[in-house]
Amino acid sequence: MNKKISTSVATILTIGFFLALNSCGNASKKTNTATTSDTDEKEVVKTVYASDVIPFFDDWKLILGDGSNAGIANNFENKDFFYTENDGNSDWIVFKAPNGGDTHGTSNNTRTELAQIKKWYPKTANDKLTATLKVMNVSATGDARVAASHAVVVGQIHSADKFENEPLKIFYKKFPGHTKGSVFWHYEINTAGDDNSKRWDYSSAVWGNDFSVVGTEANTPPEEPKDGIALGEEFSYEIEVKDGIMNLTFTSKDHETKTFTKNLIESEYATKADIPKQTQKLFVPIGQDGVERKEAYAGEGCFFKLGAYNQTNGKSPEVNMNWCSGAETHNGDIQKQYADGNYAEVWFKTGSISVSEDAVSNEGYFTKND
Known part of the structure; x- marks a missing residue:
């Protein structure tokens, strides 16, 4: 038991x-x-960094919307100005710049923008920049009579020498109340002589209107462009400079591909008789009636820029009816500007840069402007 x-x-x-x-x-x-x-x-x-989306940041320094130089922006973000977003299909790099705040160099305008760390010379150049982007916001305020109001520059060629003028600026501009905006590009003369205040731009339309189409009153925009580009609509540009000639190609789904060619080493604006009608309308009345040196940008180091260079600012239109928008800046308070739409925002999906062997350091430009 x-x-x-x-x-x-x-x-x-x-x-x-x-x-x-x-x-x-x-x-x-x-x-x-x-x-x-x-x-x-x-x-x-x-975190998905911008350098994960487009791995070309070794070729650039990043200028932020507070005027600071962030340097080479690998594995870098700044939630106010520069970060990434996913739209459900792709990752994008976001460049954001308010209407008012600290600026870089001598500009009146804020920018969040890449600036190439090397410069090249147009006569011997074999350099290229490509990008695919969409503009998500332009300033909600600004005088409609001012040509720069409601606009942002999304790509540039900039001179690093002498006057530091710009042989190329690619703009997007959309007036409040419009569904479609315009894409156009500018050539700025490289002014002859020592008085660069006489310089002016010539604007060429890609889709929609050029820079010269403005409103009749401060709050009355012109007619909406019939073949324009909407906010959030993708488009691409290719900039190639080879042997002194700049070739531009613009593409967008459901829009005609546009191409342009411009000689950067031989001026077409070297005499008063060469000043075009568009310039006589926009710039001559405010005293910007200079001529270009015969060799244009030959002998000057040039470099690419890419990002959001906000063209809308808070300066009074009485100062300059082409460039001073009189827009809301909330005395430089960035968050208030972001809250009520007074900023530029551009998203980039792809990009590439090809730099010629003859390119040299552009450090002198940053030393002068930082």
Whole structure:
């Protein structure tokens, strides 16, 4: 009788031991699963940097919308000015710049923009920049009679030398109340002589209107362009400079591809008689009636820029009816400007840069302007 009881107790203890062991095993498995889940969650929220989206940042320094130089922006973000977004299909790099705040160099306008770390010379150049982008916002305020109101520059060629003028600026502009905006590009003369205040731009329409189409009153825009580009609508540009000639190509789905050619080393604006009608309308009345040196940008180091260079600012239109928008800046308060639409925002999906062997350091430009 005692033997049977002992055997039963032993059996019960043995079964209990295995049940306890199995239970510990299950607990261990649950702990491992939770740990794995935590790890997966951390991987999901990993930051996607701009340099992950377009891996070409070794060729640029980044200027932010507060006027600071962030340098080479690999694995870098700034939530006010420069970061990434996903639209459900692709990752994009966001460039954002308010109407008012600290600016870079001598400009009146804020920018969040890449500036090439090398410069090249148009006569011997073999350099190229491409980009695919969409403009998401332009300033909600600004005098409609001012040509720069509600506009942003999304790509440039800039001179690093002498007057630091700009043989190319690619604009997007859309008036409030319009569905479609315009894409156009500018050539700025490289002024002859020592008085660069006489310089002016010549504007060429790509889709929609050029720079000269403005409103009749401060709050009365012109007619909406029929073949324009909407906010959030993708378009691409290609800029190639080779042997002194600049070639431009603009493409967008459901829009005609447009191409342009401009000689950068031989001026077509070297005499007063060469000043075009558009310039006589926009710039001559405010005293900007200079001529260009015959060799244009020959002998000057030039470099690419890409991003959001906000063309709308808070300066009074009485100062300059082409460039001073009189827009809302909330005394430079960035968050207030972002809250009521007084900023420029541009998203880039792809980009590439090709730099010729003859390009040299552009550090002198940053030393002067930082």
